[in-house]
Amino acid sequence: MTERLLPTPSHTIGPFYGHALPFPGGADVAPQGHPDTITLHGYVFDGAGAPIPDALLDFWQAAPDGSLTGAPGSMRRDPSTGGFVGRNRTDFTGFGRVATDADGHYALHTLPPGNAGLPYISVCVFARGLVHHLFTRAYLSDGTDPLLDSLPAERRATLIAAAGDPRTYRFDIRLQGEGETVFLEFQ
DSSP states (O other): OOOOOOOOGGGSOOOOTTTTSSOTTTTBOSOTTOTTOEEEEEEEEOTTSOBOTTOEEEEEOOOTTSOOOOOTTTTEEOTTTSSEETOSSSSOOSEEEEEOOTTSEEEEEEOOOOOSSSOEEEEEEEOTTOSSOEEEEEESSOSOOHHHHTSOHHHHGGGBOEEOSTTEEEOOEEOSSTTOOOOBOOO
16 A cells, blocks of 8 residues: 655745735835836736736836935834834835736836836746746836847847836736746846
């Protein structure tokens, strides 16, 4: 008689993102009510083109003035309230974390990045089936940029967010297959 053993976490690949990683207000990088707030939104798709309902996205960017400091302590938990020190809804934090919803959609509310060159927001993707997270960029406009200039036109297009309603940009992420998003490798 063969005994059936159940898999343990060391034998499975997540996602285990739902516990502790998403946090209240993670999509709100811009101060509440700021008149320059923009929304970056889209869907995360798998290789078959199906939306991924359990992906987790980290975003980080330069402040509108080009600085990279963000709000001090914006990811540090306050032990007395359980909230986040530095995430007071009045300071620009420079960092956001958003889980996709049941339809694979995400939305980030931030300020336009003030980095040198073309404005972009850095994105890190965690999703089921990925052993390692993936890095990419969401450019808010097209133009001359060393990274974009190095890519063929059809690949370049996967990094450019489409401008929509005023102050809204759509950036879909395709993990593989036709229209696969360009992912970056850091060494």
